[in-house]
Amino acid sequence: MPSDERPRHILPVIILAQFFGTSLWFAGNAILPELQRDWGLAASALGHVTSAVQLGFISGTLCFAILALADRLSPRQVFFGCALLGAGANLALVALPPSLEALLLLRFATGFCLAGIYPVGMKIAAGWFASGLGRALGWMVGALVLGTAFPHLLRGLGTTLHWGGVLAAVSLAAALGGLAMFLLVPDGPYLRKGARFDPRAVRQIFGGRELRAAAFGYFGHMWELYAWWAFVPALLKAWALQHDVALNVPLWSFTVIAAGLLGCGIGGELSGRLGSARVAYWQLSVSCGCCLLAPLAIGWSQSAFLAYLLLWGITVVGDSPQFSTLTARAAPPALLGSTLTWVTAIGFTISIGSIQLLGSLVRDYPIGELLPLLAPGPLFGLWAMRRLLPARA
Structure with a gap:
């Protein structure tokens, strides 16, 4: 469908709904x-x-x-239903007695619902864009970044707001996002049913050289990404305590994480000229360097430290859309959907390892000294990606 025939509100509504829906991710x-x-x-x-x-x-x-499910039902129905269920799971914590077990169960349920928001939102966008999909998906990843940071913004702007109020605001936003998607974004003209999920596609990830390089690069990226997002507030708090400076930690957490939107956008623009592999490689290189600099950076001045964190925020996720592009290009066409599902699932499983590693050590060691433990992921990814880089003339 030419852009002049597509309703102008489609992409903005999809982006806004994705932003509100993914705000559930880091609400806890x-x-x-x-x-x-x-x-x-x-x-x-x-x-x-x-x-x-x-x-x-x-x-x-x-x-x-x-x-x-996104083939058996309209994707926007799935998105709407998961947004409502995710909002309910997020808000239910307010009504339950204090319990770590209940908290973990509800966060698991919220994560389960997010599987019907983020990937399904991508499918909805693909139904409206035969051309220009790459640009649309770049905005979608940017919406994920902002959604991830959004709860920190609520906490930073409303320092007197009770934590239950933060959960209520995030849940309301997610529900409204789902409703907007359901009411304002009908199924697109290019919506196609996905191929049947084939568990055997996992063999392709480790069998084909080009696909293995793209997937392993993504795996290294995932070792760093979510663990860093999770511990940004702890790093900011540690710097403020060490320097005895009053710092709005939630507001700066939002700013640093949200800076990833620039990385996604700039990376998308540069990929057309430099290629996705080169853009992903250099962004992963910079974020790896930031991992290694953490023990030194925590001693820097406020302006230098915050600039360092903003650079890290830009590059830590800016390579993500390029890894998706590289994986999609290298996957066998008949197994594209199954391959992407497996790569995503393995990548998020790897992220649990780094999150748990830092979580188990943060009580006994300064967070600045722990963050270099994230560097092996990017280093592995850079090593795996070397065959994807174009040869120098």
Whole structure:
């Protein structure tokens, strides 16, 4: 469909709905300092809470793929239903007695519902864009970044807001996003049924050289990404305590994470000239360097430290759309959907390992000294990607 025939509101509504829906992802992280204070939760709870969402998302992704729910039902119905259920799971914590087990169960349920929001939102966008899909998906990944950061913004702007109020605001936003998608975005003219999920596609990831390079690069990226997002507030707090400076940690957490939108946008523009592999390689290189600099950076001045975190925020996720592009290009066409499902599931499983590793050590070691433990992921990814780089003339 030519852009002049497509309703102008379609892409903005999809982006806004994706932004509101994915705000559920880190809602538990944004309020965790208050829960640790009020419920007496240990420092390791941060790793457990983040991992619960990741595990829920992995389970939901595989379940949705096996059952082909987005093919059996209209994708916008699936998106709407999961947005409402995710909003309910997020808000239910307010009504339950203080319990780490209940918190983890509800975060798992929220993650499961997110599998019907983020990937399904991509499918809805693909139904409206035969050309220009890459640009549309770049905005979609940017919406995920902003959604991830959004609960921190609520906490940063409303410092007196009770944690239950933060959850209520995020849940309301998610529900409204789902409703907007359902009412304002009909099924697009290019909507196609996905191929039947084939578990055997996992062999392709480790068998084909080009696909293996793209997937392994993504796996290394995922070792770093969500663990860093989870521990950004802890790093900001540690710097503020060390320098005895009053810092709005939630607001700066939002700013640093949201900076990834620039990385996605700039990377998308540069990929047309430089190629996705080169853009992903250099962004992954910079974020790897940021991992290694963490023990030194925490001693820097405020302006230097915040500039360093903004650079890290830009590059830590800016390579993500390029890895998706590289994986899609290298996957066998008949197994594209199944391959992407497996790569996503494996990548999020890997992220649980790094989250749990930092979560188990943060009580005994300064967070600045722990962040270099994220560097092996990008280093592995860079090593795996070397065959994808174009040869120099």
